[in-house]
Amino acid sequence: MVKTNIPDIVVSRLPLYLQTLNHLLREGKEVISSNELSQHVGIPAVQIRKDLSFFGGFGVKGKGYDIIHLIDNLRNILNLNQIWPMVIVGVGNLGQALIHYQGFARQGFEIALALDNNPKIIGTEIAGIVVQDVADMQAELDRSDIRIALLTVPANAAQSTAEALVANGIKAILNYAPIVLNLPDGVRVANIDPVLMLERLTYYLS
Amino acid sequence: MVKTNIPDIVVSRLPLYLQTLNHLLREGKEVISSNELSQHVGIPAVQIRKDLSFFGGFGVKGKGYDIIHLIDNLRNILNLNQIWPMVIVGVGNLGQALIHYQGFARQGFEIALALDNNPKIIGTEIAGIVVQDVADMQAELDRSDIRIALLTVPANAAQSTAEALVANGIKAILNYAPIVLNLPDGVRVANIDPVLMLERLTYYLS
DNA sequence: TAGATTGTTAATCGATTAACAATC
DNA sequence: TAGATTGTTAATCGATTAACAATC
Numbered sequence: 049m050v051k052t053n054i055p056d057i058v059v060s061r062l063p064l065y066l067q068t069l070n071h072l073l074r075e076g077k078e079v080i081s082s083n084e085l086s087q088h089v090g091i092p093a094v095q096i097r098k099d100l101s102f103f104g105g106f107g108v109k110g111k112g113y114d115i116i117h118l119i120d121n122l123r124n125i126l127n128l129n130q131i132w133p134m135v136i137v138g139v140g141n142l143g144q145a146l147i148h149y150q151g152f153a154r155q156g157f158e159i160a161l162a163l164d165n166n167p168k169i170i171g172t173e174i175a176g177i178v179v180q181d182v183a184d185m186q187a188e189l190d191r192s193d194i195r196i197a198l199l200t201v202p203a204n205a206a207q208s209t210a211e212a213l214v215a216n217g218i219k220a221i222l223n224y225a226p227i228v229l230n231l232p233d234g235v236r237v238a239n240i241d242p243v244l245m246l247e248r249l250t251y252y253l254s
Numbered sequence: 255m256v257k258t259n260i261p262d263i264v265v266s267r268l269p270l271y272l273q274t275l276n277h278l279l280r281e282g283k284e285v286i287s288s289n290e291l292s293q294h295v296g297i298p299a300v301q302i303r304k305d306l307s308f309f310g311g312f313g314v315k316g317k318g319y320d321i322i323h324l325i326d327n328l329r330n331i332l333n334l335n336q337i338w339p340m341v342i343v344g345v346g347n348l349g350q351a352l353i354h355y356q357g358f359a360r361q362g363f364e365i366a367l368a369l370d371n372n373p374k375i376i377g378t379e380i381a382g383i384v385v386q387d388v389a390d391m392q393a394e395l396d397r398s399d400i401r402i403a404l405l406t407v408p409a410n411a412a413q414s415t416a417e418a419l420v421a422n423g424i425k426a427i428l429n430y431a432p433i434v435l436n437l438p439d440g441v442r443v444a445n446i447d448p449v450l451m452l453e454r455l456t457y458y459l460s
Numbered sequence: 461t462a463g464a465t466t467g468t469t470a471a472t473c474g475a476t477t478a479a480c481a482a483t484c
Numbered sequence: 485t486a487g488a489t490t491g492t493t494a495a496t497c498g499a500t501t502a503a504c505a506a507t508c
Contacts, residue, residue: 063453145351247269
């Protein structure tokens with residue numbers, strides 16, 4: 049499927065809409081106007097409508113949006129109507145916390161494989177996952193259809209590990225290492241670095 | 255100090271420059287051109303120069319930037335020439351992993367206080383920090399000058415906990431809960447939600 | 461000096477927002 | 485129908501980038 053030309057920044061707001069709509073649905077709400085959604089999500093109503101209009105007309109004029117219907121459409125747009133298996137590489141403190149995190153499974157992301165290079169950690173079971181040797185990455189990935197990786201190795205191992213992942217079919221990496229990864233086009237990388245985010249905050253603190 | 259009108263998006267790139275410059279310095283490099291920095295950081299050279307020019311002329315024409323000098327200036331701009339004490343609220347798996355994380359201290363962020371409401375966790379020591387009762391938040395924050403919080407409580411407790419933190423002087427929150435916080439102007443919030451980031455990635459996966 | 465590279469102005473590009481017709 | 489709200493066009497705003505003078 050060829051993607052039409054939707055701005056990345058528009059795509060990046062859709063998950064936020066989806067998250068908030070899920071909350072509202074759980075609270076029993078059924079229909080919502082762009083204006084009310086705007087209050088919850090902190091994004092101007094006109095921008096929400098514009099963003100959605102890239103993909104279709106999901107609302108009813110005079111009424112607003114049927115929440116279930118809109119959730120369903122957003123999930124389709126974001127390819128969330130499937131389980132996404134993931135590999136996590138690096139089972140230290142952070143890696144273990146992520147394996148335990150319930151939020152992934154709730155949204156259809158499943159940590160299907162955990163890899164580490166530490167003999168003390170290989171073979172241990174964490175939340176039902178037995179940690180495998182990172183040396184067996186190729187064999188393990190070959191017999192799976194995992195395309196997403198969580199990268200939680202130390203900074204100095206991040207680049208080479210990422211390259212190995214890509215060589216074995218990984219197409220998207222959520223990178224927790226505090227380093228800029230240099231990877232071929234076509235591989236999507238998102239970075240989570242709390243220190244960088246803190247440094248953005250301290251700028252504004254007097 | 256009144257901040258002049260620097261675009262947020264410019265500020266948000268500075269920590270990335272700083273991170274990369276620190277790497278380069280550790281590798282023994284002393285001077286770098288915007289072009290070479292561009293390769294490492296993945297941002298166009300002209301944009302790096304433009305960003306920096308909001309704050310001054312840190313380079314030498316014909317030569318480039320003295321790395322130590324530029325790092326020093328960036329640290330000043332971002333208010334990083336001090337230790338920033340932080341409170342973490344919520345000492346579950348993720349909270350514990352963050353307390354253990356060495357990367358904060360390395361960049362001058364110190365978790366000075368850890369709070370939880372679970373009697374089994376209160377009083378335990380993690381990486382040298384004794385977890386306090388969140389009920390004592392006011393007393394604990396009153397006798398500190400903590401202005402930054404890491405929020406790692408469950409989603410349903412995040413909003414009320416954030417409000418309590420703000421009522422006790424917190425000015426910046428790094429929010430790990432998968433929810434949009436609604437807080438008064440003047441409080442800075444940054445969100446870290448791996449699920450939202452994964453959902454941005456799956457959009458592009460066929 | 462010649463070459464390299466910065467810092468800045470002006471042009472371009474793209475995103476946000478205002479205005480409003482369409483319509484439930 | 486009147487009122488409300490969407491979806492879209494056009495205007496505005498702001499960010500990126502091209503061009504280039506300044507200068508080490």
